[in-house]
Amino acid sequence: MSQSKQKKNWKEQLHDIIYEAETPAGKLFDILLLIVIITSIILVMLESVKSIDSKYHDVLNAAEWVITILFTIEYIARIITVKKPLKYICSFYGIIDLLSTAPKYLSIIFTGTHALVALRALRLLRIFRILKLGRYLGASHNLVSALKASRAKISVFLFAVIILAVILGTIMYLVEGEENGFTNIPKSVYWCIVTLTTVGFGDIAPQTPLGQFIASLVMILGYGIIAVPTGIVSAEYSNRTKTPGPIALPADQNKTIHLNSQSCSNCLKHDHRDGAEYCYNCGEPLHNT
Template sequence: MKRDVQRPADPGWRREWHDIIFEADSPAGRWFDIGLLVAILASIVLVAMETVPEYAAWQDQFVLCERILAGLFTIEYVMRLMTVRRPIKYAISFWGIIDVLSFLPTFIMPLMGASSASFVTLRAIRLLRVFRVLKLWRMMDDADELASAVWRSRNKIIVFLSVVLVAVTISGTLMYHIEHLDGAEGSGQFTSIPQAMYWAIVTMTTVGYGDIVPKTTLGKFISAALILLGYSLIIVPSTFVSAEIIQQTQTPDEPPCPHCAAVGQPVDAKYCYRCGDLLHV
């Protein structure tokens, strides 16, 4: 397996600890990452529980546990810096910044009289290490294929989003004016065109919060048309991406049969599936 370029070149304790902390090939490395994931999940649960009013009496215990976990994350971060070849490069990398933000606000924000909950949730990003722990490299390859398909479909997706934006703008503007005709009953909800565009987005995506509803007959007709339009458009982006994935993963077929011109011959076929004649004469 290809090692990290940050792995120390000289053998010794730094290389051994680097393999444990940054790799999951050995049992020690695997258990280290599993323990780290458990600590991350525990810290996220603690931050979430601090916001529940029913558990206000446990606030001090939650804060204490959170600080203990933040201390463990601090030790982990220092160990990562000590076991890489270029500590500064790791510190300014994406994962290095995420590691710092996962524990530093816990110690700084209370001194400023603010809550660190919003920063602590950045630890959820570190749960992506589960791909390494579970050895799901195949899944990572599939994710790369999906990202590549989305990128190749970007022009079609941009055109699609532009059409949706135009539809939202037109329907929102129409709904605003229709609901304000002659002091209509629903004019109090459609207070502005942006408000009406918000309603159009909620309606087109078939979410339907119900906080803003049309009252006029014509407004209800536009609402129904927008819902049907949303149903027909919601599958369009997935179609673009699916077509690109199929084009990327499909294997080329053999040339057509020279006798019956049947296409779609398997790559390793020797005889035509339709007429049975030899393909390669």
């Protein structure tokens, strides 16, 4: 009998529940954790509203303590169920999990009126819990891979946009002049950037007919510029969807590979093929159900 078929100990069972979403228990854990994360984010937002916090401070504080304890239990469980705890602790999500848990405990240490400013900053760190949602977003790894694959093209595109903003900003400085708010070239470039991105703060506006004509062209150009990086990333994302995860197929084998969320307890890699018994990264046996 292979190792994958042997009876699992409690750590392996807990690992399956926490790190995987293919089993009923794993799906239930993810759903409950999502609810807790979203609830905690809502509490942080409500706590920042003075009228609500002054009326329901004790309730919000008690609820925050309950959520903090739950996150603490989850954080400890994640550490004890992997073979290399330090790897998880130093990973991106490990740091996010710590940042989302620690502030409430640190608020006990920093007491007194002299630490009110520090307390506010510590409490705001709890908003990092929203980053915990990232590991539960389906196909998020494909989007990250698409962005990485597109970074060279996007970098060239952004460089071209910067050059265009400098040129158009300089032209607007010459056309409008200081009397219309374009007091220097950097400020004119700033106007061009906010106009190209269709933000339009309205603190600077061209007054001359020629300047308004140029501004109209810049705004129209801005809509076209937004579409370029979107198309680049979309094309890469489409390619990643056809051949997702760590498995790269030749161009003539255009077929979908089914991957799952199974996570390796040794190196924390995921996106293994359905039915795989060993990790594609480190060769560690997987805890198949």
